Each structure stands twice: as C-alpha cells, then as structure tokens.
Amino acid sequence: MIHVRELTKSYTDMAQGRNVALAGISFDVMPGQIYGLLGPNGAGKTTALRILSTVLQPSGGAATVNGYNVVTQPAQVRRQLGFVSANTAVYDRMTGWEMVEYFGRLYGLEDDLLRNRMEVIFDRLQMNDIRDVLGAKMSTGMQQKVSIARAIVHDPPVLIFDEATSGLDVLVARALMGTVSELRDQGKCIVFSTHIMREAERLCDKIAIMHRGRFLAEGALEELLESRQENDLEELFFGLISQHDERWLAGAFETPAGRNE
Template structure:
C-alpha cells in the first residue's frame, strides 16, 4: 500500500546552506499493518509523512501511496489517505458533528452515506456526548477524538498518525491507541510516528528507527532485538543512535 524508495528532502538555509532533512529513506507498508517511525524530535519523521501526504515535495526518490505517485498524482493520493497529527486544528465555532460532517462533504460523500458514517463513527469513538459541543469548549482529548473522526470519515485505505498522543493524559492516549489498533483490524495500512518507546512496543508490527534523516534499523521488535543482541528496546534505540554519532564523528574533518 505504501512504497518508499530512496526518498530524500533538502532545504536551503541562508546561513547553513543545504540542510538534509531526510536522506535516502526506503520502506514498504502493507494493508493490515501498523508501521512505526521511531525517533527523537527533529529526526525527520514529520518531513517524511508530509511528503507521503503531498504537503511537501521530495527532493529525490520515489513514493507511492495506494498505487499513486506522490509527485505526479497528488490528488489521488490525498483521496486515499487520512492524516492526523498532534495539532488538532479544531475550529472553535463548529460543533464536533459539524466539523466531521464538513470534512466528509469535502470528499464529496453522498449525503445519506455521510450521515450513516457519522452515526457509526460517533458511536464507535463514543463521541455522542460531545456531538453538539463547540470546539472552544472541548478538552484536548475531545479534540483528538474529533481529529480521528475527520481523518477516517472518507474511509481511506491508508492512515498516517504523526505523534497522535502528544500532550494527552494516559487515559485519553490509551483510547487513541485502541482506536488505531481497531483500524488495523479493519485492514487499514497505518504509519504511526512517535518518540515514545512504549507505544511502539505495544502497537507496531514493524518499526523503523530514524535519526537525523536516516533509517538506522528496520524490522519487527523481535527481529531487531535478535539482530542487535539487545532485549531492551530502549537500550537498542540509544545504542543505534550512539553508534551513528560515533560514525559521524569519525568522518568529521
């Protein structure tokens, strides 16, 4: 469902010259799979996801989503993905129902079908109690639920979650993760970006450790633990980063 091959992104900086945000990244994600992008802030996770969702154009490489090229078929890509970040962007003067309904209409969903989807999603996500609540009155957790609802209203086969639990309390974060698990069971192809180790261990079928724009390792957690002879995922993560830093230091003039 997602194919990424040698994907790169550079930005021009007046002081520092060309800055490489993503460096020849490659991976594939299948339907019914949660693929984790694990890395610290600034690792390149969001840059990668923005290119997959056609917000940014790659500097090099190839990426296809649901069979559509992100460079040459951006509108088709947008039709087949749902993107959710930690920045909810909920309109203060719209109710939860109005917000999700609005996004459904942007996708030209036929009215009867849209109302059926709204009823089903609001019931599944236990949102009926906030159905008529204005965005300005919602808690952060409520806003995240609305964000999930609008992400899935057009029933896309590919879902991208960029740090979706950032800033949430434990109970709300758990509810978000359970919702993502349920979407996997529906056969969705999911990319899940995070810097939280526990979320990767609990949720992801495979994971790519990304740091300074490069993928340092990729595989299931058991595969990575066996390959690097480390049973603690957190230690494995830090060891990979330290090894990469040591290699950069050796190459420095």
C-alpha cells in the same frame, strides 16, 4: 500499499543554510499492518509523513500510496489516506459534528452515506457528547477524537498518525492506541510515528528507527532485538543513536549536499 524508495528532502533555512531532513529512506507498509517510525525530535519523521500526505514535495526518490504517486497524483493520494498529527488541530469555531461533516463533504461523500458514516464513527469513538461542542471548548482528548473522526470519515485504506499521542494524558493516549489497533484489524494500512518506545513496542508490527533523516534499523520488534542482541527497545534505540552520532561527528556520512549537514 505504501511504497517509499530513496526518499530525500532538503530545504534551506535562513540560519543554517541547506538542511537535509531525509537522506534517502525506503520502506513498504502493507494492509493490516502498523508501521512505526521511531525517532527523536528532528529525526525526519514528520517530514516523511508530510511527503506521504502530499503536503510537502520530496527533493528526490519516489513514494506511492495505494498505487498513486505522491508527486504526480497528489489529489488521488489525499483521497486514499487519513492524516492525524499533533500539528493538525481542530477548528475553534466549529462543533465536532460540523468539522467531521465538512471534511466528509470535501471528500465528496454523498449526504446519506456521510450521515450514516458519521453516526457510526461518533458512536464508535464515543463522541456523541461533543457533537455540538465548539472546538475551542473541547479538551485535548476530545479534539484528538475529532481529528481521528475527520481522518477516517471517508473510510480511507491508509492512515497516518504523526506523533498523535503527544500532549495527551495516559488514558486518552491508551484509548487512541486502542482505536489505531482496531483500525489495523479492519485491514487498514497504518503508519504510526512516535518517539515513545512503549507505544512502538505495543502497537507496531514493524519498526524503523530513524535519526538525522536516515533509517538506522528496520524490522519487527523481535527481529530488531535479536539482531542487536538487546532485550529492551529503549536500549537498542539509545545504542543506535549514540553510535550514529559518533560516526556522524567523525564525518562518515555523505549527504545529498555533499557533506555532513
């Protein structure tokens, strides 16, 4: 469903010059699976997911979503996925209903189909009380519900959640994870990025630990713990990151730019 091979991304910024955000990552995500990208801030999770959603272009490598190439077929890719991120906000001056309807129309859904789907989604996500509430008047939890409704209104086979729980209180975060879990049960192919260990432990079928644009480890939670002989994901995560930082400082990695970035 999602196939990523040797994906790289580098960019230049005014202060630091050339930066390598992704140094060649590869992974596959299947339908009915939640794939967790776990990493500290700046690990490259958002960059990877922005490339998958065609918002950014990769510097190298390849990625396909439901068979469509993210570089050569961006319009098709965007139709295959729903993207929810801490960065994808809701419109202040639109009501919940108007917002979801707007994106449904952009996805080209027919009027009747759109209305039916919206009724179902608003019921399922318990959003009927915010149908006519403007985005600016909504709480963060309400806004996140609208974001999810917007992302699934066209019933996409692939869903991407990029640190979608950041800034949410425990109750809303738990409800969101419940929704993600339900979507997995419906056979959706889901990528879920987070830097919170417990979320990854509870939700993900497969986890990739990411740091400085690289995968440090990848596999099911049990496999990861067993291979590294750890009992706790947090310990495993901390150990891998520290180990990698030590090697990085020692200049052990060659990046696409030819040196440690």
